[in-house]
Amino acid sequence: MLTRTEGIVLNSRKYGDADLIVTYLTSDKGILNAFAKSPRKTKSRFGSSLEPLTHARLSLWGKEQSLPRITQSDIIEPFHRIRENYHDIVHVSMLIEMLIALLPAGIPNSRLFTFLLNILHTVQTGEEGSKEALHLITRIRLLATIGYAPRLKGCGRCGKESLDFYPDSGTTLCSRCVTGPGSAGKPFMRLSNRAIHFYMHSIEWPIHISNRLKPATETIRELSALLDRHLTFLLSRKLHTSKFPVGVK
Numbered sequence: 001m002l003t004r005t006e007g008i009v010l011n012s013r014k015y016g017d018a019d020l021i022v023t024y025l026t027s028d029k030g031i032l033n034a035f036a037k038s039p040r041k042t043k044s045r046f047g048s049s050l051e052p053l054t055h056a057r058l059s060l061w062g063k064e065q066s067l068p069r070i071t072q073s074d075i076i077e078p079f080h081r082i083r084e085n086y087h088d089i090v091h092v093s094m095l096i097e098m099l100i101a102l103l104p105a106g107i108p109n110s111r112l113f114t115f116l117l118n119i120l121h122t123v124q125t126g127e128e129g130s131k132e133a134l135h136l137i138t139r140i141r142l143l144a145t146i147g148y149a150p151r152l153k154g155c156g157r158c159g160k161e162s163l164d165f166y167p168d169s170g171t172t173l174c175s176r177c178v179t180g181p182g183s184a185g186k187p188f189m190r191l192s193n194r195a196i197h198f199y200m201h202s203i204e205w206p207i208h209i210s211n212r213l214k215p216a217t218e219t220i221r222e223l224s225a226l227l228d229r230h231l232t233f234l235l236s237r238k239l240h241t242s243k244f245p246v247g248v249k
């Protein structure tokens with residue numbers, strides 16, 4: 001069966017001596033793995049269309065569930081400028097690791113596809129100076145798009161205002177709701193009002209005008225730490241990409 005679709009290469013890994021398995025986020029089939037026959041033998045156009053982040057038009061042969069073969073792949077946008085920028089590629093790799101870890105394969109999500117494309121365009125054209133904020137916002141927005149964003153809008157049980165985020169509940173909780181059996185000594189993070197406001201804005205604002213949000217370095221640091229704790233709890237491990245040395249200068 002021949003299928004045509006569009007995809008963004010999330011990653012690719014060797015298979016045997018010369019073949020590749022490529023993981024895509026597709027426009028209409030969600031995350032999909034496909035097989036490429038010896039693309040590394042030559043520096044071909046086909047080979048470069050399988051580079052991570054490439055947005056390509058694809059033809060696949062075989063059933064989607066059983067590793068279809070890529071018979072054609074035409075580059076729409078290579079996003080090579082992101083791959084060539086250390087900070088950008090580390091941050092985008094983190095988004096991709098989050099996506100693959102949190103999202104099961106084969107669940108269509110066209111909104112997510114459009115959203116990731118948007119992020120890649122915004123990161124590629126973003127001004128260097130505002131990148132730290134942009135990277136933070138994209139992490140928050142990605143989590144929101146796939147339904148895993150931490151809830152910071154008041155207590156997650158009663159709605160009362162609260163600045164205490166509980167990673168094992170994925171939400172802020174007020175002191176009244178957190179009392180009860182087993183809750184003594186539950187780890188939490190006290191957030192600043194500023195961080196919560198910025199977080200709400202970064203969820204609500206369209207991604208392409210998010211460069212107008214100018215958070216303080218402290219706010220970026222605070223929310224990055226919060227996302228790290230949140231993701232570590234969700235995945236029961238640290239993100240591999242969180243070990244790369246980047247961060248707020």
Ligand SMILES: [Zn+2]
Pocket residue numbers: 155156157158159160173174175176177178
């Ligand atoms: Zn409460």
